[in-house]
Amino acid sequence: MVSQHGPLRLLTPSCRVKSIYDIDFQWLRARNIQGVISDLDNTLVPWRDYCVARELKDWFGKLHREGFRTVILTNAKPAPTIEKLASELETSLIVGARKPAVRYFRHALELLGTQPRFTCVIGDQIFTDVLGGNLVGCYTILVDRIGNREFIGTRFMRLLEKIVLSRFDERSSCPPNDP
Ligand SMILES: [Mg+2]
Structure with a gap:
């Protein structure tokens, strides 16, 4: 489990996993989570690669069958390829966000119709x-990025992330041992 104290609290994820496929649905249910706001690039797909893999489609299908509402929230500019991805995954979509600005997260919460704490x-x-996510009061799950390619500006932020992450304990799976 990651530590949460001091000014780092807002930069601290509720949990950290290798990939979305390691997220334990029991962990979500134990917290009464009803809605999922997901990033797109390097979280669901490799950077700017908007093909929908079978595994990803199945994962969204499972989320929806289990009753979770979903929205993809991305800073990427609007594009037909992204809209196609969202429609294949049968999920809502907000493009052109400016994360971490909270108004886009609030918009996502409105689309989901869920409270931040759920x-x-x-x-x-x-x-x-x-x-x-922390600023609006949601749970936050940090995943390892998919692949090595990303926006050049993001690479600089990775250096800062390293400093922050070095203070965390080792990655824990969305922990069945932490209900
Ligand atoms: Mg990303």
Whole structure:
């Protein structure tokens, strides 16, 4: 489990896993989470690679069957490829966000119709996904980014992330041992 104290609290995810597929649905249910706000690039798919893999489609299908509402919240600009991805995954979509600005997270919460305390934000970046999610009062799940490619500006932020993450304990799976 990661530590949560001091000014780092807002930069600290509720839990950290290797990938979305390691998120334990029991962990979500134990917290009465009803809505999931997910980042797109490097979280659900490799950077700017908007093909829908079978595994991803199945994961969204399972989330929906289990009653979770979902929305993809991305800073990426609107694009037909992204809209197609969202429609294949049968999920809501907000593009052109400016995470960590809270108004986009609030918009996502409106679409979901859930309270922040019953919602989790999933993403691969501390300073956009985790910070924004924590600012609005959601649970936050940090995943390892998919692949090595990303926006050049993001690479700089990774250096800062390393500093923050070095203070955390080792990654824990969304922990069945922490209900
Ligand atoms: Mg990302």
